[in-house]
Amino acid sequence: MDGAEQGTKSRLIVFVAVALSLVLSAFGAAASLPDAGEERAEALVEQMVRLAGLESDARARIPVRVNQEGGPLWVGEAVTRAVEEHPAVRLAEDGLGIVRVEVVADPTHVAMRGGLFRQGWNLRSEHPLCMRCVPWAMMVALGLGLGAMVVTRRMGLGLAVAGVAAQLIERLVSWPEGFVAIPWSDQVKDGPLGRAVVDLALALPEGGVALGAGIVTLCAVLMVFDHRRSSGRGGAMLAATVIGIAGVLMWAEAAARCGVGAWIGSPAGAASILSMALAWGQQARTLRRA
Secondary structure, eight states: OOOOHHHHHHHHHHHHHHHHHHHHHSSSHHHHHHHHHHHHHHHHHHHHHHHHHHOOOOOGOEEEEEESSSSOOOHHHHHHHHHHHOOEEEEEEETSSEEEEEEEEEEEEEEEEEEEEETTEEEOOOOOOOEEEOOHHHHHHHOOOOOOHHHHHHHHHHHHHHHHHHHHHHHOOOOOOTOOOOHHHHHHHHHHHHHHHHHHHHHHTHHHHHHHHHHHHHHHHHHHHHHHSSHHHHHHHHHHHHHHHHHHHHHHHHHHHTTTTHHHTHHHHHHHHHHHHHHHHHTTTOOOOO
């Protein structure tokens, strides 16, 4: 088989794999939403605990019960499990405290707004915690990134395009009528990945954030000097790597808010992501450099 035939076969494999991935991304979203909502339920309980200033002390856990207003039953069950697992509160049918959950949902979208009521307390979150399962949007972003890699012959640029496209598509895909509009910055901060970063920052000792920022700045300076010293060689490769990593993080953040993590566990999700990975891997074989 000569080079032209091999190239044609490779392009065919990539095209079929991407097409299959995009078709499969239209399935399994509704069934995956309850699994994706588990993280939102845990975040809601943690949010209420922080608002109340409760300490995680097993000896002084406050008895609460869960009251759900609207939405599917799985939301209340998820919040109940989150209460049972949190070290600052405990579940009790006659608990004086009430974790109240206001829910708006459809088959692929859910919004939870929490409140904590106890002996004169009347705490309520500023805005709902939202989650939706729209994996097709993230797979389209990966397809666009793959197209950029084909054109530019750089995987780093392809990953960057995938990340930017994921963020843009996530913002362009509107929420159904009846859901409260939440600023994008708050969605990112309260999203699964954003919340993990915030929790990590809060857990760092004083000066830890400044130290991390200093390390990032130092790496950027070294990258610039390396690029000036070896323009077109090491510097360009390092820059492409950094851009690619940034793209991966942007895609992962948007994907987390779009329920991709839970959806991958479904048969359609697993097959879709594997097909897309095959397309990227097959295309990467044709690249001479990153």
